[in-house]
Amino acid sequence: MVQLDPHDIERPFAKVRSRRIFAMLGRALTLRCPNCGSRGLLRNWFKLNERCPRCGLRVEREGHDYMAGSLMFNIVLAEMIFAAAFVAYLIITWPHPNWNMLEIVAPAGMAIAPFVLFPFSKLVWLAADLALRPPHASELRDGGAGSTPAR
Numbered sequence: 001m002v003q004l005d006p007h008d009i010e011r012p013f014a015k016v017r018s019r020r021i022f023a024m025l026g027r028a029l030t031l032r033c034p035n036c037g038s039r040g041l042l043r044n045w046f047k048l049n050e051r052c053p054r055c056g057l058r059v060e061r062e063g064h065d066y067m068a069g070s071l072m073f074n075i076v077l078a079e080m081i082f083a084a085a086f087v088a089y090l091i092i093t094w095p096h097p098n099w100n101m102l103e104i105v106a107p108a109g110m111a112i113a114p115f116v117l118f119p120f121s122k123l124v125w126l127a128a129d130l131a132l133r134p135p136h137a138s139e140l141r142d143g144g145a146g147s148t149p150a151r
């Protein structure tokens, strides 16, 4: 596991190689542990286990703003995807978009998207946070002995 030197605080990615960051994001997008790639983080669609079953990484990290950031990321991601789909629909169907259908589908999509994307946004946020703040040994069960080294 890569540990940042306090001198790298202004360059948080200095010692975290980009391949490691992309690997963590890829694992998160496939609902696996960003740290070790293990499955089994989801208890159900809306509830994650407290720790990764393999490396023991705490899914809810320390920090008073971690939870707020996670929720904000979920909503921003959901609305950005929805906005992109909305614009794509308008471009494809222009000049005759079905406005009556949009009046129903648009608000429903904006309300449903954060729930559909919940585990993805939660794990992508965790991966981004791990890239900025690599886990301390105390955050991993048995000091991280079960985690895979950075590749």
Ligand SMILES: [Zn+2]
Pocket (backbone or CB within 6 Å): 033, 034, 035, 036, 037, 038, 052, 053, 054, 055, 056, 057
């Ligand atoms: Zn893990």
